[in-house]
Amino acid sequence: MKILGVIPSRYASSRFPGKPLVDIHGKTMIQRVYEQALQSSSLDELVVATDDQRIFDEVMRFGGKAMMTSPDHNNGTERSAEVARIKDGFDYIINIQGDEPQIHPDQITILANMLNGDVELATLVKPITDYEELDDPGEMKVIFNQQNEAIYFSRTCIPYLRDIQKVDRLKAHNYYKHIGIYAYRDDILQQIVKLPQSTLEMAESLEQLRWIENGYKIQLGFTNLESRMIDTPADLAKLLNEIHS
Template structure:
């Protein structure tokens, strides 16, 4: 079993243009992500898939591997599929290029799940913290995607039943007030596919629920395919806004000062 991590990276970002190349830490953001992915014990390759020459050049400069892809991809997974087409790998992990603090053990968990249980795809989720009862990062935040779990297939591994931006299940008895956020699961946007299933997914048309919620993982369920969800302790903070990046830089500098 060979596994590869592919990191899709675009220069354009509505809220944070040029995100992969931000370098207030002394190295571009994409290098931080690449370094964490390279700590995976089960992945033999890490590759950045981009459509921007500036990102390609930055990756080559720090000694990483990069491939140029078409500019027209509508999703990161589609870009990953193009990059993975010629890879010598049985399992492909899709790691977004704005996850500089990803735990490499979570990448290995995805690879293990995909290799052991052989679903169409594997992903991760964690419980919402009990102090996240309202506002950004809480179950009622549409940007915080909820994972609805089905049957358990192993310890802390479940079948995926649905994913949604809405509060689900709806706390009817509390008139919509969430008493226990930890009863809800936050979807962590990492995926592992077999190479064959990734190519099938990328060639399939988008589906109604996917378009309604703007969640590409729903395409898998609408195709009637099986998806597994591994439960982890917490989600690493991604970089979506200038404030997210400022806080990341502060954490990096604090960590460097301790060394």
């Protein structure tokens, strides 16, 4: 399988404008994401997809690959699809989040190893071990069938344990959260970006529900590695206190 890694990156952000270019101990966030992803031997090519000249110039500065894409995309999936249309010949595209500077290369490799030509879409999940994560709407919970295909993603705690107290939920059931890295088979990627928003997607504000609602299968891989998203300046401040270089 020939795999293209795409890091969608945009400058505008309601919560944290310009975050791809913030300094993290001497390196911009986008450089750290790129260098982490580059360590995975599973990618045949890696490119940053952006609509901002400042981000493009920064990627060129540190020696990475970048492409200018349309400013009209609603999300990273649409931006990845544009790159895939231009860079023909790849079997799969892996969408790597541009705001996860500590993404582990092994997470990319785990996902890539799942891609056999039959898999339409794939992503990763991680066991939940912290009670606070169960009720955190920023952590996407997921349930799946016996074939490890996603049934549903939610910002709420699923499944609901009717007769179990909150403090005992993790003892009574294995819960999983979504790690936001996606793999798309090239033909499937071009199909899903043409789908209209679905009712479930709008309800939860989760685009992967559009795919499920339209009958596409999302294969799940499992990891114990954490991947933290930097969504706000407060998230960045916490990260800066934890790492030194």
